Amino acid sequence: MSGSIVVSGIGIISAIGNNIEEIHFSLKNGICGIKRAQILKSKYKENFLFGEIPFSNQELIKKYSLSLSEDYTRTDILAEIAFQQAFQDAGWSHECIQSNKTCFISSSTVGGMSEIDELYHDAIHKTNPSVFIQSYAFSAHAKKIVERYEIKGKTAVINTACSSSSNAILLAQRMIEQGYADRAIVGGVDSLSKFTINGFSSLSILSQGYCKAFDQNRDGLNLGESAVYLCLEKESKNTKNYYGKIISGGNANDSFHPSALSDDGKGITLAITSALEKAKLSFENIDFIQAHGTGTPNNDLVETKTMKTLFKRHLPFYSSKTYVGHTLAASGAFGIVTCLLALKNKEIYANLNFQQAIEEINYPPNLINQPFEAKYAMSNAFGFNGNCTSIILQR
């Protein structure tokens, strides 16, 4: 049954665009969305660059003419925008969304912690709850969407850190393959939060400048924010204009360290090989990779080393994080969207901010936005606590 699930709609908002067309334009023209943050409230906005969506919550609500209750956090607002876009892009009616054969699988690692000052207040004070009192959970954005759109099909919310939305897609694919659903809206959302900024900063893995993924002199990642939802459905004679197919995926745990990858890339290797096995494809079939490529010394070394060992050839790859920063739970789905755009438009995107290959590996990423005809792409996402996931897409 592999190969029968198509992506028929995409909703996406990030630092390089507010919809799929704008994102495609930015990717094609190598436009980087990483900047000094304007909206974010954090001491670190002077020290680090961020992939911020350059609109305040009020501006977003106005821009998209949203009518939302006051308990919508930034995470909830971004999710709502991308969710709406996705089903509209796929041309799905409200009836279709409310069918019990339409499942909704989301993911978030920050959840309502985007409103961190209010969370802190509500956690320690016994009076005057903030408007967000019921909105802090990882699942709060999903519950709001379920209620708003009266979703009746199966819902789930995944948190495997930075591979969350890739695992959400893997779960949606299984649900459709096995007949638990005919359609899925699937993806993830994370907004910038003082919580994650201080977290990554305490681990000393935030770059002082732009994330230089796969560069010899890389010095860390940029945090970003994004919401990405894909509409998946079984391919039928009615599906006409779609972005591409989700073929298979592999999930494995590196079982090495809470916040670093093993030298031998065990988890990555297992995720990639099990995705290939499930798709009945071999290493030669993959034409390019959207790599996890965070720009941290550890990730990029292990990831390139593993790609070089497994694929035994220099296949083109890039990291979409060089455009929007690391968007955490949304990053897996974001990377997959760039693969779908590349496959559909017969092109490949450049890995930005790159100068020099990692010396000991000498395996540089793709550096030019150019025409590129491909059939199969792979998208990697690795998270804290060893969670590695690899997804295969087809034109």
Place this chain on the structure above:
Amino acid sequence: MFIEFSYAISPQKTYDESCFLDSQAINYTNNQLQVIEPKYNEAIPLNLLRRMGRAVRLGVGGAMEMCIKNNLQPNAIIFSSAVGGLEDCIKFLNQIYVYEEGTLTPTNFVQSTPNAIAGSLALLTKNSSYNTTHVNGANSFLDALLDAQLLMNEGKTSSCLLGCVEEISSYNYNINQLAGLYKDTFISSLDLLKTKSKGSICGEGAAMFYLSPHSQNYEAEIISFFTIQKNSSADEILEEIESMLNKENLEKNAISDLILGYNGDQETQQNYDSLSLFFENSNIYAYKHLTGEYPTSVSFALWMGIKLFKNKELPLSCIKKVSQNIREYVLIYNHYNSKEHSILLLKKGTRE
């Protein structure tokens, strides 16, 4: 799907089944029921244990206790938690505010993410297999069960560790109290089901299950399960349950035992009352006076259902009604905040 082994850490001494079942249930008077943990002596090296956040310790500790005792090596690790390591999360928040975003220590940050539980277990046991974590509020546990089923349906996974962890801290107690979930006055937890006021009391727990797609030697079989995620009347819930029973060719009288999520909140008990009336010939049990209320407490109900099949005696306070001695099918119904409903149907296993 078959449950071969199960294990629970709860505010009662469930980690030692003989203790839980024979002695009097433990009473709490501060509206916060915290778990009683085993010592994890053989399960986790002491130096690792000391560094674990509470949620991670409950999850990894519970899983290790079950796996080591029964020599289990699962092919998949799937966890569920509505809030994850909230204690660590707020500890890190405290650091952010106290040190005004200064130089912070990352331990609390890394352990606050819910996937730290499944990830730490994989790391400790060098288990590289399928590993994921569900965080869909009160539906997380049954979502994780569905994930396990989908995975095993593919035919390549012969066993799965399904875990569920929920921890309370003064912080989320505070948040939920502000949101109106708990009673305004302190009560004796064992009197919870007799109270006539609004709100419940807060609890926590960890439950572990070792699942297999094929088994000859098992504690219980999971026949069917589903969640409903909206305010639903008793009639709507009953309609769904009847349709499930129809699909399984079961009469309502086949349900020997019914476990309900009574939580002492007089404003949200109607669905439980209606089910009690409908299943007039079933034995009826409640459990939240032992565990307190928490989003994924249905995992404890599952553990308790399995104990019923093993013909273990439950604390008398759990029994709301006894009608019969045959134990064949256990039906579990629980809702959290009236919005998230869990329904689970079990059949007696081959092993007592």
